[in-house]
Every structure is written in structure tokens, then in C-alpha cells.
């Protein structure tokens with residue numbers, strides 16, 4: 001039997017519809033939420049992501065500001081802009097599009113963002129709050145994946161989730177969010193021995209590596225849920241980290257690439273921006 005396709009595009013559209021109403025209601029009582037996006041250089045994939053984020057923000061009524069820097073911008077200039085945005089009451093969320101050029105220390109930049117405006121959920125304070133299970137701004141991709149899993153009623157408690165990839169933006173926070181849902185979590189990475197033995201044990205397999213078709217059908221447990229985070233570009237085409245065709249008749253659920261995790265990442269960014277605006281204006285957080 002063929003797996004159920006987890007339609008992130010459709011769920012993200014539903015989330016945007018709800019957000020649109022909530023943003024409109026918020027504006028009645030306060031001001032329009034604002035999202036500042038900092039883009040350094042003109043990396044084609046980053047340009048695409050930033051455009052998509054701005055378009056989605058506009059569609060729900062969030063004002064977005066794009067701040068561009070050439071790729072030779074100094075770290076000091078970038079930090080000065082972040083300090084200015086931290087103090088700008090029209091800006092509720094600040095997002096620095098990654099990757100940054102090698103001469104800039106990413107963690108220093110993230111640390112400079114006001115944690116209340118950190119809509120990517122990467123600031124150490126928000127990471128710590130997430131670890132202890134406190135309500136906070138959560139990293140968009142893992143937060144979007146949890147929303148997708150819940151929308152498809154995938155049981156999490158007591159299930160074995162295997163995550164492939166241990167980055168700070170996807171793999172590690174994904175592990176934390178699933179632990180917070182009482183899943184049993186294993187995290188694999190480039191140095192994991194016998195990857196296939198690990199992935200075969202997964203009730204929920206989440207892959208965030210950046211290697212086209214690393215995971216094939218023979219690495220997947222029958223009836224598993226497979227979440228493919230990978231984005232691998234070849235010309236105009238995009239491929240995931242999972243070989244969809246060889247997995248679709250083994251898994252019970254699978255996300256497509258594109259149209260799975262990507263749209264959910266953007267939808268949760270908007271949720272975070274409204275949440276940030278509400279908490280800065282001391283309104284209750286609904287989303």
C-alpha cells in the first residue's frame with residue numbers, strides 16, 4: 001500500500017488563513033506586527049527563501065522589512081544593525097538568513113538578537129527555555145515538523161524517533177521537541193556507525209542532512225513515518241534526502257520534497273512573529 005503523503009503546503013496554507021484572522025484582530029487592538037529579515041550577499045537559495053518568507057508575511061498582514069548587506073559587510077556593521085532593530089518598536093521579529101559569509105561568527109550574530117525578537121528560535125536563551133519545556137520562540141523547522149506530525153495524528157509518545165542530522169537548526173532542536181512529546185529519541189550524524197541499523201528501528205524517521213537520496217527504502221522500517229527535511233538543488237529541480245520512490249510503498253506516511261517541510265518552516269516563522277508581537281505588547285499568546 002502506498003504511503004499517505006503529508007501535505008505541508010496545504011497545512012501551511014491553513015495555518016496562514018488562521019494567522020491572517022489573528023493578525024487582523026491583533027491590529028485592531030495594537031499595531032501591525034513587523035518582521036525584519038537580514039540578507040547578506042546574494043546566495044541564490046537564500047534569495048529564494050527570503051522572497052518566500054516576505055511573500056508569506058505580506059499575505060497574512062505582517063509587515064516585512066528586508067535589510068540587505070553585501071557579502072563583505074563587517075561583523076561590526078551587522079551587529080550595529082541588529083542593535084538598531086532590537087530597539088525599533090516597529091520590529092517584532094528579527095531573522096538573519098543563514099548561511100553567513102565565513103568571516104562572520106554566526107553564534108555572535110545570533111547572540112546579539114533580542115531573545116524576544118528571535119523568531120528563528122536560535123538564541124541560547126530560547127534554546128534553553130525549549131530544553132526545560134517553557135513556552136518560548138521555537139526553531140521554525142522542527143516546530144513545523146511537530147505541527148505536521150500532529151495534524152496527521154502520528155503518535156509520538158513512547159515511539160522511537162530517529163533523527164539523521166545533528167545541526168543546531170534542525171537535528172538537535174528536533175530531538176528536544178520530540179523528547180518534550182515523550183518520544184524515545186536517537187540522533188545520528190556523519191560519524192554514526194551502521195546508519196541503516198539505526199534508521200530501520202525508527203517509527204518516525206526525520207532526515208536533515210543535505211545529501212540527495214541518502215535514505216533508501218531498504219533503510220526504512222515498514223509502516224514508519226518519514227519526514228524529509230533535505231533540500232538538494234540540481235539545476236531547477238529540488239530533491240530530498242530520502243528516495244521517495246523506493247520508500248513510498250514501505251512507509252505509512254511520507255513528506256514530499258518540495259511541498260512537505262519547507263512550507264511548514266515558513267508558516268511557523270509567521271506564527272513566531274505574531275507570538276513575538278503579542279508577547280512584546282503583553283497580549284496573550286494564542287498561536
Ligand code: NAD
Nearest residue numbers: 141165166167170189190208209210229230231261262265
Ligand atoms: P548541516 O550541514 O548543518 O548538518 C548536516 C547534518 O548531517 C550534520 O549533523 C552531519 O553530521 C549530518 N550528516 C552529513 N553526512 C551524513 C551522512 N552521510 N550520514 C548521516 N549524517 C550525515 O545541515 P542543516 O542545516 O541541518 O540542513 C540539512 C538539510 O536540510 C539541508 O539540505 C538543508 O537545505 C535542509 N533544510 C531544510 C529546511 C526546510 O525548511 N525544508 C530547513 C533547514 C534545512
